[in-house]
Amino acid sequence: MSLPDFLLEASRVLIGLGLAVFIGVPLAKRKIFLEGEEGESLGRARFVAAGALLLGVLLEVQVVGSSLPPRHVWRAVAIFILLASLVSAVMVVLPRERYYRERSLTFEENLRPPWVSRAGAARRRAARLDFFGFLLAVAALVLG
Numbered sequence: 001m002s003l004p005d006f007l008l009e010a011s012r013v014l015i016g017l018g019l020a021v022f023i024g025v026p027l028a029k030r031k032i033f034l035e036g037e038e039g040e041s042l043g044r045a046r047f048v049a050a051g052a053l054l055l056g057v058l059l060e061v062q063v064v065g066s067s068l069p070p071r072h073v074w075r076a077v078a079i080f081i082l083l084a085s086l087v088s089a090v091m092v093v094l095p096r097e098r099y100y101r102e103r104s105l106t107f108e109e110n111l112r113p114p115w116v117s118r119a120g121a122a123r124r125r126a127a128r129l130d131f132f133g134f135l136l137a138v139a140a141l142v143l144g
Helices: 003-029 040-064 070-105 113-143
Strands: none
Touching (some): 040 070
């Protein structure tokens, strides 16, 4: 087996494992989209899977060059948007939700409802982003 063939197979394995985590984690939780706090190990698994997806796509592009079939280009676009939705949920929406929850605890009982409702809205937005990522992972798996 030549080095390009090995790297191409490695890219397929990395992409497959990454997509399996992005599809398997929501299904394994049985509460599909960010209901309650995500477990520490599941969060780490998603970040490792994101790295595997990124490395797999980069290896595939490096080995195959510019002659990617259109199906693989669409898969790469779906994976990129999947990773972007993960980054958006983890680095923007969930910290905002935690801030609103912490802020609501500092006020008296009658001043808490606006902050609690903002935290709930942020949690629902994170759940929508997680669902969108799940759909993109399924689409990337179908296109791969």
